[in-house]
Amino acid sequence: MDLNKNTYVFFFSTAMVLVVAALLSFTSIKLKPLQQKNIALENKQNILSSVGIYVSREEADLNYDKYITDSFVLDSDGQKTDIDISSIQLNKETKKPKKEQNMPLFISNINGSEKYIIPLRGTGLWGPIWGYISLDNDMNTVYGAVFDHKAETPGLGAEINRDFFEKPFNGKRIFDIEGDFVSIAVVKGGAKENDYHGVDGISGGTITSDGVTAMLKERLDKYLPYFENKMKENEVNDIMNFIEEDINLNDTINKLN
Template identity: 30%
Template structure:
């Protein structure tokens, strides 16, 4: 009986020690790999911005090309640039979860279903001889299954779309997940988000954009079989270009008062 107990004790001891060793190995790997993971995450984000802004780049030179883009922080409460926080280190996602650096949104205005909006946002500018050629805005909002995070790039007129796309979304593959399909995002460039008086005008007809319609320049095809995801995209764009998002900033930009 004693010999049998010794065997059980040894088995338990070996199992516990093995678990401890595995835990140490996994924890160490996580610690050592975190800097590399963060670097790759940053590169992926920079690459997404360059693609959406239609800035040519070589895969091995993403960081170098991204240096041509100016990062600035906008105070969404005033619609003006601020140096209150650093563009290089500011994390808008984290700030939106902190009650001291964000505001809760009333359901009537929270059409993007984000619940809270951070006080600041990092925007990206492409400039030439002191003139803004493109402005890239971070946007996010809820689709059918997930909060979708992406960027909307506008020409310097703040009306014409340069590009649009998501770098993080969890919609249904083959349906709502088609928000990542180049065939769909390829429809966006050249479309107008505002009319001549800068009223939001972008539309998503279920039957597709109508070339014979006077609103054709404002129309984007809906995603087939993904009505709720399409509506989510429409709502998030409308929110972030409105008064509770970048609306005041864009107005200041047009007036030269940002």
């Protein structure tokens, strides 16, 4: 009798486990498209926030194409590729050798001025940290920055997604006066006054702050080839525009004579 009872309990328990597993699997499959959509909307919201466009997650989809004029993937030499930007997963790219990494870049137009938006991915105290940083059209001055985390300590490292931490990045510069790349450091104890390359660290959140510093330097460094190529291109365009203006001026003078 006991044997039969134990057998019944065993088969009943097994059946229940299988049913619950099947239901969970079915629910996960059904919810996956919705989860992916929410992640995509959150990414768009954060991209827009990095250039000062603050909208709800639902509004992000409506405003995205209005402000984000271009997006593409760069190779390690700073050249555009044909890779679909939506296929890039930074958590996987950052684990590849430098020469094999692909870098997504978003271009925004704010009041007629281009902004370059760079996705970020790094490691905090307890897990991954991420965000977006936008550079002005000089590809040097920070226009805006947003950060977030998975499991940093509340009240300490978790504060990286607060305005008081993010806003001071605005106006900072990633190149020094010699034109060398120095990135931006999160400084324990506070950055010096008029320090264009440092922001105040979070009290009690040193390891997370160091993680942000490392993340910025590692990610921004990958985009230097593109910025160098773009700066040279801009210099050539400026020279050509100057020559064209000079020719037009001479033509006008000749007509007056």
